Amino acid sequence: MNATNADWIAADWGTSNLRVWAMRDDEAIDMRNSDKGMNALASPEEFAAEIARITEGWPALPVVACGMVGARQGWVEVPYRTAPCPAIPELVAVPGDPGGRPVLIAGGVKQSHPPDVMRGEETQIAGILAARPDFDGVICLPGTHTKWVRISAGEICHFQTVMTGEVFSLLSRQSVLRHSMTEGSSDPRIAAFSDAVSEALSRPHQAWANLFRLRAADLVGHSAPGSAEGSLSGMLIGLDLGAARPYWLGEQVLIIGAPRLSALYASALEQQGSAPIIGDTDTATRAGLHAAWRQYRTRS
Amino acid sequence: MNATNADWIAADWGTSNLRVWAMRDDEAIDMRNSDKGMNALASPEEFAAEIARITEGWPALPVVACGMVGARQGWVEVPYRTAPCPAIPELVAVPGDPGGRPVLIAGGVKQSHPPDVMRGEETQIAGILAARPDFDGVICLPGTHTKWVRISAGEICHFQTVMTGEVFSLLSRQSVLRHSMTEGSSDPRIAAFSDAVSEALSRPHQAWANLFRLRAADLVGHSAPGSAEGSLSGMLIGLDLGAARPYWLGEQVLIIGAPRLSALYASALEQQGSAPIIGDTDTATRAGLHAAWRQYRTRS
Numbered sequence: 025m026n027a028t029n030a031d032w033i034a035a036d037w038g039t040s041n042l043r044v045w046a047m048r049d050d051e052a053i054d055m056r057n058s059d060k061g062m063n064a065l066a067s068p069e070e071f072a073a074e075i076a077r078i079t080e081g082w083p084a085l086p087v088v089a090c091g092m093v094g095a096r097q098g099w100v101e102v103p104y105r106t107a108p109c110p111a112i113p114e115l116v117a118v119p120g121d122p123g124g125r126p127v128l129i130a131g132g133v134k135q136s137h138p139p140d141v142m143r144g145e146e147t148q149i150a151g152i153l154a155a156r157p158d159f160d161g162v163i164c165l166p167g168t169h170t171k172w173v174r175i176s177a178g179e180i181c182h183f184q185t186v187m188t189g190e191v192f193s194l195l196s197r198q199s200v201l202r203h204s205m206t207e208g209s210s211d212p213r214i215a216a217f218s219d220a221v222s223e224a225l226s227r228p229h230q231a232w233a234n235l236f237r238l239r240a241a242d243l244v245g246h247s248a249p250g251s252a253e254g255s256l257s258g259m260l261i262g263l264d265l266g267a268a269r270p271y272w273l274g275e276q277v278l279i280i281g282a283p284r285l286s287a288l289y290a291s292a293l294e295q296q297g298s299a300p301i302i303g304d305t306d307t308a309t310r311a312g313l314h315a316a317w318r319q320y321r322t323r324s
Numbered sequence: 325m326n327a328t329n330a331d332w333i334a335a336d337w338g339t340s341n342l343r344v345w346a347m348r349d350d351e352a353i354d355m356r357n358s359d360k361g362m363n364a365l366a367s368p369e370e371f372a373a374e375i376a377r378i379t380e381g382w383p384a385l386p387v388v389a390c391g392m393v394g395a396r397q398g399w400v401e402v403p404y405r406t407a408p409c410p411a412i413p414e415l416v417a418v419p420g421d422p423g424g425r426p427v428l429i430a431g432g433v434k435q436s437h438p439p440d441v442m443r444g445e446e447t448q449i450a451g452i453l454a455a456r457p458d459f460d461g462v463i464c465l466p467g468t469h470t471k472w473v474r475i476s477a478g479e480i481c482h483f484q485t486v487m488t489g490e491v492f493s494l495l496s497r498q499s500v501l502r503h504s505m506t507e508g509s510s511d512p513r514i515a516a517f518s519d520a521v522s523e524a525l526s527r528p529h530q531a532w533a534n535l536f537r538l539r540a541a542d543l544v545g546h547s548a549p550g551s552a553e554g555s556l557s558g559m560l561i562g563l564d565l566g567a568a569r570p571y572w573l574g575e576q577v578l579i580i581g582a583p584r585l586s587a588l589y590a591s592a593l594e595q596q597g598s599a600p601i602i603g604d605t606d607t608a609t610r611a612g613l614h615a616a617w618r619q620y621r622t623r624s
Contacts, residue, residue, distance in 0.1 A: 104544070139541040169500070169536060185536040187499065194494040199487065200469070228529040233567035236469060236485040241439040244404070267533035 027054040027082040034313040035075075036306075037093035038144060039063050039168075042074065043306075046082050050314045054082070062092040071099035072122035084123065088115065088317045090130040090147035090309065099127075104134035104141060108181045111150040113312070115320045130316055133180055140185050145171050148280055151312030152303060153178055161276030164293075164300070166285045168193075170264055172271040184271060188264045189285070196256060201235070204242040204252040212291030216251035217258040221292045224262025231263055261292045272298055280308050327354040327382040334613040335375075336606075337393035338444060339363050339468075342374065343606075346382050350614045354382070362392040371399035372422035384423065388415065388617045390430035390447035390609065399427075404434035404441060407480045411450040413612070415620045430616055433480055440485050444609075445471045448580055451612030452603060453478055461576030464593075464600070466585045468493075470564055472571040484571065488564045489585070496556060501535070504542045504552040512591030516551035517558035521592045524562025531563055561592045572598055580608050 030046035030053055037043075040061040046054035060074045075087060090113065094102035102116040113130035121127070132143035145165045153159060157178065165171040168189040174181040196205045211217065224231045238255055241247035265272065272293060277300040279286045279293075286302050293300045330346035330353055337343075340361040346354035360374045375387060390413065394402035402416040413430035421427070432443035445465045453459055457478065465471040468489040474481040496505050511517065524531045538555055541547035565572065572593060577600040579586045579593075586602050593600045 134540075134544045136544060136546065139537050139544045139546045141540045141543050184533050185540065186533050187536050188532075190499050191495075191535075194498060195491075198494060198498070199490050228532075229563075229566040229569070231567075232488075232528075232563045233484050233486050235491075236487050237439050240434075240441045240485065243441050244434045244436060244439045246436065246439045263529075263532045266529040267531075269529070 029053060030083060030085055032317060033079060033082065033085050033087045034310050034317075035087055035089035035093075036091055036144070036147075036309045036313075037062065037089045037098075038091040042078060044078055044087075045310060046079075046085075047310065047314070050311065052310055062095065062098045065099075068099055068118075068122075072118075075127060076123045084125045086126040086128065086317075088128050088130070088313045088320075090313060090316075091144035094129040094131060095143055098129075100129055102129050102131040104132045104143075107133050107135045107183065108179045109133060111146060111153045111175070111178060111180050111312075112315045112319050113146050113150060115316055128317070128320060130313070133183075135182060138184075140183055142171055142173075142183065142185070145173070146180065147312035147316065148305060148308040149173060149175065149180060149312065150315045151308035151310065152278065152280065154311045154315045159276075159278070161278065162271045164268075164272070164277055164279045164281075164289060166279065166281040166289045170289075172268040174271065184268055186264045186267055188260050192257060192260050195235070195260075196253060201239050201252070201256065204239050204247070205256070206250040206253055211254060212288050214251065214254045216248065216254035217288070218291070218295055220255045220258025221262040221265070221295055224259045225266050225296070228263060228266045231259055234259060257288060258292070261288055265292055265296065272296075272300075277301070278303055280305050329353060330383060330385055332617060333379060333382065333385050333387045334610050334617075335387055335389035335393075336391055336444070336447075336609050336613075337362065337389045337398075338391040342378065344378055344387075345610055346379075346385075347610065347614070350611065352610055362395065362398045365399075368399055368418075368422075372418075375427060376423045384425045386426040386428065386617075388428045388430070388613045388620075390613060390616075391444035394429040394431060395443055398429075400429055402429050402431040404432045404443075407433050407435045407482055409433060409480055411446060411453050411475070411478060411480055411612075412619050413446050413450060413616045415616055428617070428620060430613070433483070435482060438484075440483055442471055442473075442483065442485070445473070446480065447612035447616065448605065448608040449473060449475065449480060449612065450615045451608035451610065452578060452580065454611045454615045459576075459578070461578065462571045464568075464572070464577055464579045464581075464589060466579065466581040466589045470589075472568040474571065484568055486564045486567055488560050492557060492560050495535070495560075496553060501539050501552070501556065504539050504547070505556070506550040506553055511554060512588050514551065514554045516548065516554035517588070518591070518595055520555045520558025521562040521565070521595055524559045525566050525596070528563060528566045531559055534559060557588060558592070561588055565592055565596065572596075572600075577601070578603055580605050 027046035034045045045052040115128035118127040173183040327346035334345045345352040415428035418427040473483040
């Protein structure tokens with residue numbers, strides 16, 4: 025297969041990365057990546073140039089994009105819809121058809137009480153619902169900003185964001201704890217991870233003071249080698265689960281995220297008696313963009 | 325007064341800064357600062373050169389130093405004593421009397437169960453106890469790594485470190501929350517601060533999810549202008565107080581730290597019915613170094 029058979033282009037355009045797929049209906053037939061995420065691009069001209077560059081040699085097909093490309097600091101600000109709302113995102117056209125073809129961007133979802141926002145996850149959710157239209161339960165999208173989303177009757181009912189990935193990254197790479205981290209030791213199978221999950225869930229008020237112990241245990245010679253990263257990861261995911269308890273307790277949970285992170289969340293949830301299902305992010309993103317694109321064509 | 329009347333030199337040598345005082349007995353008669361903290365110096369020669377430079381023109385008096393200068397990455401590693409232990413630190417001489425005079429460094433204190441460490445705070449505690457030898461209660465030293473220290477019979481009984489200052493700095497300057505921060509709005513008098521303290525103390529499991537709301541409230545237009553920094557500060561100090569509850573509940577608390585931070589902790593504690601006393605850091609540091617120096621001379 026090659027891209028000359030494609031009939032549209034799917035794009036996942038986040039803060040740090042851009043991924044595009046040459047699509048034929050709902051099937052990906054070619055794929056390209058770049059590190060020109062929203063943070064690397066400053067003006068509408070740069071976004072247009074990057075789309076032209078990354079699709080070079082592909083037919084001049086319509087591009088359907090989701091993610092931070094639609095934020096205020098992105099290419100074109102696409103308004104948030106307010107939850108509860110249907111999962112399939114509305115698409116907004118970039119003015120002037122850059123490079124002679126339509127570029128359409130999916131809007132995010134906001135919530136007023138309590139205030140919350142998402143951009144990109146709504147498309148993955150639409151993709152999941154395209155495959156399981158009757159899904160009634162909770163979708164967990166772990167990442168830099170983990171989202172817990174209540175789904176019912178094809179709608180995003182309400183959701184909650186926890187900054188778990190970002191806080192893990194700041195603490196493990198930039199705080200005093202970095203001296204005690206061993207790369208790659210956060211594995212759901214190690215005892216330090218599951219112990220820390222339990223501790224954070226049962227004594228959240230104490231978790232805060234447990235952070236410095238990861239460093240101190242090293243200094244006073246009381247730490248198991250290589251366990252600090254697993255403990256930190258377990259502690260933060262345990263706190264995340266504690267804050268999101270109303271989302272997962274007694275609910276069917278579907279996890280969509282990077283494989284390693286999804287395995288950590290699944291392990292933590294299983295420890296609490298939940299039986300989550302793990303899905304694939306890229307498949308969900310493409311299916312969600314396809315659903316949005318189909319809805320857009322039907323209406324226009 | 326000038327430094328020619330001095331009879332010893334006190335030095336507070338931390339991670340980022342060095343402060344020295346020309347002392348006559350327990351009185352400071354001159355003072356100098358530099359940004360050559362432990363992190364800026366790589367070898368014993370550089371530490372020696374910095375001491376020579378910063379005391380230039382002062383008599384070649386003995387230097388008594390506390391802080392991270394005694395850590396493994398510092399000038400000379402001074403062992404930790406194990407709590408419970410007397411508050412007055414033991415001094416260890418830098419080999420070879422650099423620059424033709426003794427340089428003495430105060431050792432830190434460690435704790436095995438749960439693991440914890442301090443370097444520098446023990447000297448401030450010794451200074452407080454020099455002025456109030458019968459103090460029985462808790463000393464709170466807010467900062468990058470806030471310490472809560474139980475004092476009884478002139479001894480450091482046990483203590484707990486919470487990484488409040490470091491986490492505040494990472495979240496307010498480097499996370500996505502930085503876009504919502506207004507410099508200087510963390511004031512104990514604003515409602516956002518005290519509301520966030522209460523919320524974090526009463527619902528610690530939820531605090532984690534409240535972090536992202538500080539950003540989302542801005543994006544959906546629901547935030548009071550300038551309140552995010554106060555909310556973040558209140559949230560983190562509330563979590564700190566929640567973890568340290570056994571330290572302050574029903575205890576006499578003495579706070580020693582930078583004035584603005586001390587005021588925030590005092591306000592949070594007052595909200596919980598505690599009546600803390602605020603002391604002065606520099607006075608405590610010099611008095612503690614003086615007590616250590618006097619003890620060292622008596623013994624040698």
